[in-house]
């Protein structure tokens with residue numbers, strides 16, 4: 001469907017501008033390698049960098065240092081999420097692995113001659129490739145068809161085989177300074193306190209903080225998770241806690257539970273509250289740390305890591321939440 005005034009490309013966070021400009025300049029000069037490994041912490045903006053690079057290279061109007069126009073057919077296709085020269089190599093479902101069949105489809109796409117001089121495969125998250133899938137991809141990285149660009153995005157590049165890593169140029173997205181993230185988020189929030197809360201709730205991931213500030217259902221999810229964590233701090237009966245927990249999503253609640261336990265451990269060790277801990281009343285956190293003690297907190301942190309790992313298994317969610325709630329019941333039960 002034709003759109004008369006398509007959205008301009010969203011402004012890039014300042015920490016992504018320099019890496020983007022460097023890559024675009026080389027790409028326009030035809031000096032990019034066939035494989036790029038964009039690595040950086042979760043939520044730092046690897047995808048945004050990748051999209052911005054691809055859009056700049058495929059834009060029909062931009063030249064030299066121009067940003068992509070956001071209006072040509074190519075830009076519109078990319079903004080719409082579909083472009084005939086770009087292939088997304090992703091897991092079938094979030095959190096699952098990228099399997100070998102998906103790699104075969106992507107390499108077949110690369111081998112077909114396109115209309116332009118550039119064909120892109122974005123692999124995200126690249127660290128979810130199975131070993132077989134990674135080996136299949138390696139063949140393409142070793143002998144890429146002309147005009148092929150493979151962009152691998154990974155928060156944990158160490159999980160990729162060394163052979164894959166050595167075939168790609170390393171592009172690191174550094175974690176930006178707190179102040180820069182705050183300045184970038186500030187126009188999206190009512191006040192400075194809201195920025196701090198979103199960044200804490202997003203566990204220090206800038207893109208997740210932006211989503212919290214712009215998507216009401218994510219903010220509602222945080223408020224729900226915070227209610228659960230607040231109940232955990234004052235837990236005196238397992239039944240209401242388990243019931244409240246059922247309304248939370250394990251994949252957002254568990255990382256936040258881990259953050260709360262870390263805040264409690266820091267409070268015990270240093271007497272200081274970190275930004276995440278400051279989302280909760282200090283007296284309640286202090287009582288919680290006293291109740292469990294250093295050893296109890298370490299045990300709970302270990303169990304929380306196990307629960308986190310179990311996220312990918314098909315454990316019954318109700319049972320899982322009950323198991324978690326039970327762990328916070330004061331010793332001796334009621």
Ligand SMILES: [Zn+2]
Nearest residue numbers: 059069072075
């Ligand atoms: Zn364009």
